[in-house]
Amino acid sequence: MAVNFYPPCPEPELTYGLPGHTDPNALTILLQDLEVAGLQVLKDDKWVAVNPLPNAFVINIGDQLQALSNGRYKSVWHRAIVNAEKARMSVASFLCPNNDAMISPPKALTEDGSGAVYRDFTYAEYYSKFWSRNLDQEHCLELFKN
Numbered sequence: 001m002a003v004n005f006y007p008p009c010p011e012p013e014l015t016y017g018l019p020g021h022t023d024p025n026a027l028t029i030l031l032q033d034l035e036v037a038g039l040q041v042l043k044d045d046k047w048v049a050v051n052p053l054p055n056a057f058v059i060n061i062g063d064q065l066q067a068l069s070n071g072r073y074k075s076v077w078h079r080a081i082v083n084a085e086k087a088r089m090s091v092a093s094f095l096c097p098n099n100d101a102m103i104s105p106p107k108a109l110t111e112d113g114s115g116a117v118y119r120d121f122t123y124a125e126y127y128s129k130f131w132s133r134n135l136d137q138e139h140c141l142e143l144f145k146n
Contacts, residue, residue, distance in 0.1 A: 002092045006038060009082040017080035017088075019136040020047075023062040024127055027095040030058040036088035042077035050078075063130070063141050064097055064123065070105035071117040075141070099124035118144045 006017040017038060032039060032052035039058065040047040050058060060076040080090070097103065104120040121144055130140045 001094070004080070004090045004092070006080065006082045006088045006090075008085055008087055010084060012082045012084050015082060017082050019134075020077055020079040021135040022066075022075035022077055022139060023060055023094065024064070024130040024140065025062040025094040025096040026064040026068075027062055028058075028060040029093045029095070030060065031091040032058060033088045033090060036083050036086045038080050038083065038088045038090070040079050040081060042079075047079065062094075063126070063139075064103055066141060067103050067118045067121075067126075067144070068105055070109040070114075072109070075139075097123040099127070116146055119146050 004017065009015055020042060030039070032050075034052050034054060037049055037051050039050040039052075041050055042048075060078060061073050063075045065073050066075045082088070099122065101123045102120055103118075103123060103126065105116055105118075110116050118141060126140070126144070129143055133140065
């Protein structure tokens, strides 16, 4: 779980709360601040605001579900921006495999002759690679393609 605090920034165009990235885990469950928007997702090569809704969570698909689904589900590119006048908080909970979990799609998703999009890897191997690079670099899963 991560609690993020984004103080007001008089020149928000000069910084990000978090640069664009995907999450290394399977799912992220996000509780947004109801008073201040700040989450954006990449859709059709444009950053789109995800406005907070009362009594709602945002669920992001992470890299592990993309790999387990053999690329059928895509992890969500997202970023956090700051506000010029108001502070903002968010709370993110992460669903992660065990470090020794082997990440590999079920045979039913590869039997059609297409094969596995990504090589088998452990979550620990992926997590280590993910954090050894800049967040906004190319999708980390590209390093695990067959």
